[in-house]
Amino acid sequence: MYTIGQVSEMFDLPISTLRYYDKEGLFPAMERKNxxxxxxxxxxEALRVIECxxxxxxxxxxxxxxxxxxxxxxxxxxxxxxxxxxxxxxxQEEMARLQKTLAMLEFKCWYYDTAIADGSExxxxxxxxxxxxxxVQKLYDLAHS
Amino acid sequence: MYTIGQVSEMFDLPISTLRYYDKEGLFPAMERKNxxxxxxxxxxEALRVIECxxxxxxxxxxxxxxxxxxxxxxxxxxxxxxxxxxxxxxxQEEMARLQKTLAMLEFKCWYYDTAIADGSExxxxxxxxxxxxxxVQKLYDLAHS
DNA sequence: CTAAAACATGAACCTAACTTTAGGTCAAGA
DNA sequence: TCTTGACCTAAAGTTAGGTTCATGTTTTAG
Numbered sequence: 643m644y645t646i647g648q649v650s651e652m653f654d655l656p657i658s659t660l661r662y663y664d665k666e667g668l669f670p671a672m673e674r675k676n677x678x679x680x681x682x683x684x685x686x687e688a689l690r691v692i693e694c695x696x697x698x699x700x701x702x703x704x705x706x707x708x709x710x711x712x713x714x715x716x717x718x719x720x721x722x723x724x725x726x727x728x729x730x731x732x733x734q735e736e737m738a739r740l741q742k743t744l745a746m747l748e749f750k751c752w753y754y755d756t757a758i759a760d761g762s763e764x765x766x767x768x769x770x771x772x773x774x775x776x777x778v779q780k781l782y783d784l785a786h787s
Numbered sequence: 788m789y790t791i792g793q794v795s796e797m798f799d800l801p802i803s804t805l806r807y808y809d810k811e812g813l814f815p816a817m818e819r820k821n822x823x824x825x826x827x828x829x830x831x832e833a834l835r836v837i838e839c840x841x842x843x844x845x846x847x848x849x850x851x852x853x854x855x856x857x858x859x860x861x862x863x864x865x866x867x868x869x870x871x872x873x874x875x876x877x878x879q880e881e882m883a884r885l886q887k888t889l890a891m892l893e894f895k896c897w898y899y900d901t902a903i904a905d906g907s908e909x910x911x912x913x914x915x916x917x918x919x920x921x922x923v924q925k926l927y928d929l930a931h932s
Numbered sequence: 933c934t935a936a937a938a939c940a941t942g943a944a945c946c947t948a949a950c951t952t953t954a955g956g957t958c959a960a961g962a
Numbered sequence: 963t964c965t966t967g968a969c970c971t972a973a974a975g976t977t978a979g980g981t982t983c984a985t986g987t988t989t990t991a992g
Contacts, residue, residue: 645938645939646938646939646940647938656980656981657939658980658981658982659980659981661940661941662979662981666979676939676987676988676989677939677940677941677987677988678938678939678940678987678988679939679940690891691895694892694895697884697885697888698892701978701979702979702980703978716902716906719899719902719903720903722899723895723896723899723900726892726896726899727896730892730893730896733885733888733889733892734889736885737882737885737886737889739842740842740878740881740882740885741882743839743842743878744875744878744879746835746839747839747843747871747874747875747878748875750836750839750868750871751868751871751872751875754867754868754871755868757861758864758865758868761861790968790969791968791969792968792969801950801951802968802969803950803951803952804949804950806971810971811949821957821958821969822957822958822969823958823970824969824970846948846949847948847949848948
């Protein structure tokens, strides 16, 4: 069993954040002794899942719902699995979006490299999507698709 | 030249958002006629860049700084390029993070699949990192690395 | 036994990025 | 002429996810 201070160090999270998560119902099984929180293995695994679901873009209130399911036994396995499938798809879509963003950023890097090397042209409008090197053309197409 | 309503449709952004961007200084070159905003090609390209930089995680006030640089001519090429490089790295790091999140989510999907198929075991603690199928072991290792 | 460190609470505060509201201007069509 | 629709502004409101504050209790080290 760990104190809130120990868990704060283990996960590199402010104590205030752990208390906030608790207040929001993210540790429905947490016990206390004289009012003091006792984090057990259940809460540590909960925190790992919280970090994962948060990174997937899920909101706190929905993470709370998941943690509630976890206290309700095998009847909720299907819902829990569906949630993870859903987050998996969301993350895949976000990665695809970021891939396009990356292409645009790489195009812009190339553009300014070229502009600096040339010592010419300015501004927001000055890139004509003709006659670019074909690898850059690919970045440009991807970024604007 | 386009009105704010036309641009709102073109970019599928609320009019209020466009006015907010303008108020925050994201269109430093925008002209007006009788107080009415006139969006030109400069502003459309600015919007494309705004969406890209926003998707990369950049804050509005930093996007404003970039737009300011764009009005200052070739002297700021180096800064602008550095910004894009910096965002490129940030996006690459974010994608690496998401890759790990994805591994964890896939592990959880596998876990609940198995639990449902087995019709056994409950809760947050019940996954021992021994004797998993080796492809699942890989997901698990990646997610916890 | 006592002082400091670590824990607790509720309430207020914070930030970013918008959105909504209330009130006003202006051009075009019936 | 009137009224409808698209535009304008400043200011207040909203939401998520915390953080800070004031105050009080419990644990721990000397």
